[in-house]
Amino acid sequence: MKKLAELQDIISEALNRYTLPAQPAELYEPIRYILTLGGKRLRPALVLMACDMFGGDVEAAVQPALAIEVFHNFTLMHDDIMDNAPLRRGKATVHEKWNSNIAILSGDVMMVEANKLMMQVDDRILRPVLDIFNETAQGVCEGQQYDMNFEQHNTVAVEEYIDMIRLKTAVLLGGALRIGALIGGASIADAENIYHFGVNLGIAFQLQDDILDVYGDPKKFGKQVGGDILSNKKTYLLIKALELAKNDDAINLHYWLAARTYEPAEKVAAVTEVYNNLQVKQQAEEAMSGYVEKAYQYLTAISVAENQKQFLQEFADGLMVRDY
């Protein structure tokens, strides 16, 4: 059994060995560029971890794991165009460094590359692996569309929001685990269990992210506290606050959502006060705990020895920090 750090090293080495055609350079250089911007390589590591957990040969899962990483970076490349984002991990985004056309087309060819990598599995599991991959890819696209839609909507229901983050973020974690499980020889039932473990954990992780953006210790998480508040991002906290706010809270919240010029710190403080009045942090934490609990139920249901689950358990614990 291999630890997360070991698996991340395997992914890094595989990425170093991963070669793309040289020409046309405009098509392939942006792919090499985005793949070397770094990141924790958690998604591909999950493919390996699931394979390992079911007693599979981790080597057999390396190319499909790269497929997940290439696919993930393809979505980042296209999302960055759509979000008009200048930076990705502190470096220029592909559409900024080159141009939008190159970012569109390089992204398209990454999707093809991801499919080619994903096909490097035994014939026996080729069809189920690709079915999961296609379903995952489609879900991620749908999630991105819902996310863009929500920016235009005045109200979003909590259920719609959860469904969006499930599609945009969580199904890829679930899909990575499920594919790794199949490569490792898991039963259909266990592959489903690990999928739902990943999806529920992913939703919990995104809810935690929403909480940390407002209540996180900036020294610990290296994020600008209140970024979501300043951009009026429809997070769980804001959606819940809009649902619950009455009287002064409602007036204040709508005032700050509509405000055009303000001191950033003042807006963050005022909106946080509304959140505090309405106890939306506690409600987000409750929702988050519910998804964490569900995730652990699915982990428990997996029919491997408990000590085999150790690293996945540690991964989940590491993802869900208790102390912020």
Added chain:
Amino acid sequence: MKKLAELQDIISEALNRYTLPAQPAELYEPIRYILTLGGKRLRPALVLMACDMFGGDVEAAVQPALAIEVFHNFTLMHDDIMDNAPLRRGKATVHEKWNSNIAILSGDVMMVEANKLMMQVDDRILRPVLDIFNETAQGVCEGQQYDMNFEQHNTVAVEEYIDMIRLKTAVLLGGALRIGALIGGASIADAENIYHFGVNLGIAFQLQDDILDVYGDPKKFGKQVGGDILSNKKTYLLIKALELAKNDDAINLHYWLAARTYEPAEKVAAVTEVYNNLQVKQQAEEAMSGYVEKAYQYLTAISVAENQKQFLQEFADGLMVRDY
């Protein structure tokens, strides 16, 4: 054996029955929109024709044929963004009717849909069919990148141009035929033969298109004669003319390529005169005939009875009009 028109009808009916999820509407409506803009459905019909020619059940090829059509329309949707094209078949392009973000993301999900459709083949041929499809898709992306690159280059060699049109246009015809052949039970050798038939025919077809743009009868082909000349498009004719022009021809050609304000008809007439002086039409026709001949050699090499090749032969004859 089924005629082209019959096969096109099968595709039309299958497209009518083809369903996509209802939500998110912003993601799926543009796909329905572009798929109903029409077109001759030649690429998917080729999948069916090849299957039929090798004695396969055409029904078994319908979903992979749709995959080719969905993939083709995905490339059109993204190409239209890159080319900033306002119209497609006389209707607003997706990025004009909706916006670029929606055109990017709808295109992405079309790629997933194409993969799902392409997987609807027997397990026995799943891997080779997907290998061909991925190789084809990658080639089409590379061709589009070369095409965009050529706009920025002062000189393009004829060989580079042929390679670009091979990738951008021809490999999809070849790939469609090769996939249909595999579904129809063709041998590996015959699947390769029909692939090269399609690729060579595709190159010839594109060269014919270059010729028709300048020398075609506008009543017959419904195109604006001289469109490529007005946009300085690096066609076979222009590339060859730039290679051969000397003295007055060179001066005139470069004058018109650099001219900013002019009467369109005057530019078309002047550049056409240079083409006539240099006999580039004849040279393009010679090159075209060479590719047609090569295509027919591959058709001859296919080991089915000659009468089985009748419709593919007719298709090729129909594509390569002699009279313009």
